[in-house]
Amino acid sequence: MHIFIDNKSGTPIYDQIYTQIKNHIISGTLKEDDALPSIRNLAKDLRISVITTKRAYDELEKEGFIYTVAAKGCFVAPKNVELLREENLKTIESYITKISQLAVSCGLNCDDVIEMVKFEMGDKE
Numbered sequence: 001m002h003i004f005i006d007n008k009s010g011t012p013i014y015d016q017i018y019t020q021i022k023n024h025i026i027s028g029t030l031k032e033d034d035a036l037p038s039i040r041n042l043a044k045d046l047r048i049s050v051i052t053t054k055r056a057y058d059e060l061e062k063e064g065f066i067y068t069v070a071a072k073g074c075f076v077a078p079k080n081v082e083l084l085r086e087e088n089l090k091t092i093e094s095y096i097t098k099i100s101q102l103a104v105s106c107g108l109n110c111d112d113v114i115e116m117v118k119f120e121m122g123d124k125e
Contacts, residue, residue: 001030001037005046013048017056025065025076026084036066036074 003020005013024030036057037045043053057074060066067077103113 003042003046005048013046014052014055014059017042017046017053018059021056021060022063022065022087025079026087030076032076032078034076036076038073 001021001024003017005016009016011019021030021036030036036042039053039057040050043050046053057066057068061068061074064077064080064083066074068074099113103109
């Protein structure tokens, strides 16, 4: 698992870590029960504060992506299909918002956009 910290980004470091680990879990790069690097080791590797790394791990645990075993570390939680589905629906909704804005600026109506989506998904009716 590779985590890249962009210091020029306006995104907080803990959020960059959280997002990248979450994406590794959702994509299947990290599998159920895979061990994550210890909070201290990840902080050392990324040259950041242990507090920052802990905050990212705490958020991941709160969202159900990882679990902690005392004296053993943090591990990828079993995939909650409904949780993953909800994450994907949120992403789709954000894309739809952007698509709607672009469609209006191009003078497209709802039927035009639906036709484009149908074509993209292979529904050529």
